[in-house]
Amino acid sequence: MGQRIDVEHLNVYYGDFLAVQDVNLNIQANKVTAFIGPSGCGKSTVLRTLDRMHEITPGARVEGKVLLDGHDLYAKGVDPVAVRRDVGMVFQKANPFPTMSIRENVLAGIRLNNRHISKSDADELVEWALRGANLWNEVKDRLDKPGIGLSGGQQQRLCIARAVAVHPQVLLMDEPCSALDPISTLAVEDLINELKRDYTIVIVTHNMQQAARVADYTAFFNLKAVGKPGHLEYFSDTTTMFNNPQNEEAERYISGRFG
Amino acid sequence: MKENDKVTATLKDAQAGTIAVDSVAKASNAMVSNASQSAGPTPDFSKFKPSNALLKQREWKSRIMAGVIGLAFVIAMIPLISLLWTTIARGVKRLNLNFLTFNMSGVIGGMPTPSGGHGGIEHAIIGTLEVTLGAMLISVPVGLMCAIYLTEYARGSKFAKAISLLVNVMSGIPSIVAGLFAFSLFAILMGPGVSNGFEGSVALSILMIPTVVNSSVEMLRIVPDDLREASYALGVTKSRTIVKVVLRTALPGIVSGVILAIARVIGETAPLLMTAGFIVTTNWNLFSGQMTTLPVFVYQEYSKMSVTCPPNAGPGCVASIPSERSWAAALVLIAIVLVLNLVGRLVQHLFSVEAK
Amino acid sequence: MANTSESGSAVEAMPAAAGQIGAGLGASAGGGANDRRDGLDFTNAKSGRHSQDKVFHAVAVGCGALILVALGAVVLFLLLRAWPIFAGPQAKTSAVFASLSGGKAHGFWQYVGPLVFGTVVIAALALAIAFFVAVGVALFITFYARKRIQTVLNYVVDLLAAIPSVIYGLWGALVLVPAMYPFWNWISTHLGWIPLFAGPAANPPRTVASAAVILAIMIMPIITSMTRDIFAATPRLDQEAALALGATKWEMIKLTALPFAKSGMVSASMLALGRALGETMAVMMVLSPGMTYSWHWLQASKSQTIAANIAAQYPEADSLGVSALIATGLVLFVITFVVNLLARRITKKGGAR
Helix, strand or coil, rough: CCCEEEEEEEEEEECCCEEEEEEEEEEECCCEEECCCCCCHHHHHHHHHHCCHHHHCCCCEEEEEEEEEEEECCCCCHHHHHHHEEEEECCCCCCCCCCEEEHHHHHHHHHHHCCCCCCCHHHHHHHHHHHHHHCHHHHHHCCCCCHHHHHHHHHHHHHHHHHHHHCEEEEEECCCCCCCHHHHHHHHHHHHHHHHCCCCEEEEEECCHHHHHHCEEEEEEEECCCCCCEEEHHHHHHHHHHHCCCCCCHHHHCCCCCC | HHHHHEEEEEEHHCCCCCCHHHHHHCCCCHHHHHHHHHHCCCCHHHCCCCCCHHHHHHHHHHHHHHHHHHHHHHHHHHHHHHHHHHHHHHHHHCCCCCHHHHHCCCCCCCCCCCCCCCCCCCCHHHHHHHHHHHHHHHHHHHHHHHHHHHHHHHCHHHHHHHHHHHHHHHCCHHHHHHHHHHHHHHHHCCCCCCHHHHHHHHHHHHHHHHHHHHHHHHCCCHCEEEEEEEHHHCCCCCCHHHHHHHHHHHHHHHHHHHHHHHHHHCCHHHHHCCCCCCCCCCCCHHHCCCCCCCCHHHHHHHCCCCCCCCCCCCCCHHHHHHHHHHHHHHHHHHHHHHHHHHHHHHHHHCCCCCCC | CCCCCCCCHHHHCCCCCCCCCCCCCHHHHCCCCCCCCCCCCCCCCHHHHHHHHHHHHHHHHHHHHHHHHHHHHHHHHHHHHHHHHHHHHHHHHHHHHHCCCCCCCCCCCHHHHHHHHHHHHHHHHHHHHHHHHHHHHHHHHHHHHHHHHHHHHHHHHHHHHCCHHHHHHHHHHHHHHHHHHHHHHHHHHHHHCCCCCCCCCCCCCCCCCCCHHHHHHHHHHHHHHHHHHHHHHCCHHHHHHHHHHHCCCCCCHHHHHHHHHHHHHHHHHHHHHHHHCCCCCHHHHHHHCCCCCCCCCCEECCCCCHHHHHHHHHHHHHHHHHHHHHHHHHHHHHHHHHHHHHEEEEEHHHHHH
C-alpha cells in the first residue's frame, strides 16, 4: 500500500539561491499526482526533495517539512539512504546500469545493498517486478542480456521494475516519458495506471495531455519571473484543473497561452 | 574614367541604380531612391576576383605545405623504424630459452657457462616484476582513492583543486629526482647504504601515482551522473554506489590506465640504478638485498660494452657478449612494454561499456 | 569544504527543518502504527551503514592528502639528505666539488652553474628540433592521413612515447651517434663560420647536438599526441567555413587549426621541455660530459646535464658527494617545477578563452 505525503512550508535553496518558495501540498495515498508548470518553476526540484535526492547537488538544502505518512523526512537523525528505499524514483532518461544484465538490474537495489537473496527468491522477485512493469513477456527469454540492449521504452520500464523491486511506498517519476516515442509512452502510462493500486505516484511532466490522462490530482507550479523562486500556484483534482481551474495563471498555462 | 564606365555598365546590367551616378539618377528618379534604400552600394566583385596566377600560387603553396608536412612525418618515422629494426635484429641473436632462464652468476668474461649459454636475464625479469608489482601495490590504491576523492567527494572544492595541481606537479618530477627521493628516504630512515627492491618500488610509485590519478579521474568523470542517481534512488549508500556502480562502470578504463602506467614505469632506469641496485644473482626478496631490473641490466651490459678474450680461450669466448646481451635484454623489455600497451588498449576497447 | 557528502553534512545542513513548524501539524514525533514491513524508521540502518560510508570517505580524503604529504616528503627528504653539503666545513665541501668536477669547481653554484647551462641548452635545442617535426606529424595525422591510417598512426605515436629511455640511449649511442657523424661533419665544414657549429666535429659525435637529437626523438611523441588531440578538436564548422570561402587546405589549417591550437601547442612544448630537462639515461649514454659554458654544439666534452651527471657520478660518490648531487637534483626539481607550472598556466588561459 502506498502512503500519503504532506509537504509543509517547503523552501528549497541551492546555496544562497532560493529555488522554490513555501510549498504546501497534500499528496494522497494510492493516487497519481502530476506536477506541471513552465520550465524552471521548480517542479523537478520539489519532486527530488520528496526522497532527498536533491542533496546530491552540492549546496542544495531545504527548510520546512516533508511528512511521509506523518514521519518527517527531514527530522534529525533521518538517514536519506533509508528514505530512498521507501520512496523510489524513475528518471527522465532511462538509466539502467550498463554493466548489468536485465535480471541484475532488477535485483540491483537488493544486491547493491549487499543483502543476501537466495536464487529462488531472486527469480520470484525478478518475475514479479518485471510483470509489474509490463515487461516480463518481452524479456523473459533474455534476462541475462545487458539491460542497455533494450529499446528506450523497455529500458524505462526496466527502470520502473528496478524501482519497484525494492518495494517502496511511493514512486517518484521525473518526466519518465519525455525521451520516449508515443507507443512506449502509452505503455508507460498504462503501467502508471496499474501501479497506483500499490504505490503513491508523483509524476513530473511537461505534457499536459499526459497529466490529464494519468493523474488524479495536478499541481501547477509557476514562477513570477526568471531568477525568481518557483512556487506552487494551484493544486486541485485533475478534472477541475483541466476543465474549470479556479486560477487565472493555471488557466492561461493549460490553454497554451504561455509556458 | 574607364573605371567609371565600368560601374555604370554594371549598374545598367543589374537594372538597379544603386550608386547615384548622375545620368542614371536623372533618368529615373523614383526608381533610384526606391532601390538605394533597399540595397545600398553594390561592390564591383570583378575587382576582388583573384587572378589565376594568384590562385595557382595559393594552390602551390598548399601543395608544398602538404609535402613539408608529409616530410616531417617521414622524418619522424625513420628513428622509430631504425630503433625497432636494430633492436630486433641485434636482439634475437642472443635471445633464447637459456638467456631467459639463467642469471648472470658464474659468468666469466666471454666464456660460455656450464649450461651452454652466456648468462641471462632471469634475475632481471624477476626483479622487474617484483619491483613493478611493489610500485603497483602502492600507487593503484592510493591513486585510485585519490581520484575517487577528486571526482566523487570534492568536485570543485578548493582543496580538490590544490590536490589536482599537486598531482600535476608530481607528474612533472624527473625520474632521477624520484630516485634520489627514495634513496634519501631510506638512507635517513633505515640508515645509509640500504638498497633493496622495495626502495625502487617507492621511487617508481612517485612516478606512477600521478599517472594513475589522472587516468582514473578521466575515466570516473565520464561515468554518467544518471547512474549515480539511479543507485542513490534505490537507497544505496554513497560508498557502495561508488564501488559497485561508478567503479564497476569505469573499470575497463581504469584497468587500461593502470596498465599504461605500468608500461611507463617498467622501463625506468635511472631511479632504479640508485635504489634497487645491481647484482648478478637472483634475489626473490623484495625487501632485502639488491635487485637487478631489466632496464638496469640493459644499461650495465651496455657500459661494459665488450670483454677481452684471452688468446687461449677458444672459439666459445665471445668478446662482444655484453653488448649482445644488452640488445637481447632491450628486445625483451621492448616486447614487454609493447604487449602491455597493446593489452591496455585492448582492455579499454573490448570491455568499455560505451563501445557496445 | 562544500557539503557534497550526503551522508554527514546534509543532515546537519538542515537546522531549520526540525521543529520550525512544529505546533499544529504535529504527527512527526508520534509516529503511530502502520502496516509497513519494516516500519517507517528511517534511522534504523544508520550506524553500520554510515560508519562504512564514513570510513570510505575518510580513506578517499586521506589518499588525496597523501599526494600533498608525498610531495612534501620529496622536498623534505631531499633537503635533509642534501643538507650536509651546505652545513659541512668549507674545506671539506670544496674538496668534494673539486673531485666531482675534476678540479673546476669549488663551491655549489660554481659546480651547478655549467650543469644548469648544459641542461637548459640541450633541452631547449631538443625542443627546437622536435617542435616542428612533431606539429607536422600531428597535422599529417589529423588532416592528411585517411581515417583508417589515423588509428594506426595514433598507435605508432603512443608506441614511440612508450619506448623506455634506456633503449633510446642504447640505440642512440650505438646506432644514431655513428650514423650522424657525416652530417655533423658536413655542417661543421660548411657552416663552421657560425660559432655554434664551429668544428672540428667530434668523432664519434658524443656532443650536445647529438644528445639534443636523441632527446628530440624522445619528446616528439609527447608534443605530437597532445597537439593532435587539439587539432582534432578544432571546430568542424570553422574548418568548413574556411573551405567554403574557397581557402586551400593549407589556408584552412593556417586560419582555423593553428590559431585554435596555439596555446595548446605552447603548453605541450613546455611539458615536453620538462620531460627533456629531466631525462637521464639517453643523455648519459650518448653525451661525452664536460663542465663548461661552451656554445660549440658539435664538439665533445663541453656540457653535461644535471640528471645525467647525477646518474653518472652517483656510484663513485662518497656520502658528502651524494649530498652534493642531491643538491643539484633539487635545482633540477625547481627548474622542472617552474616549467611545468608555466605549461599548466598556459593551458588554463587557453582553456578559459
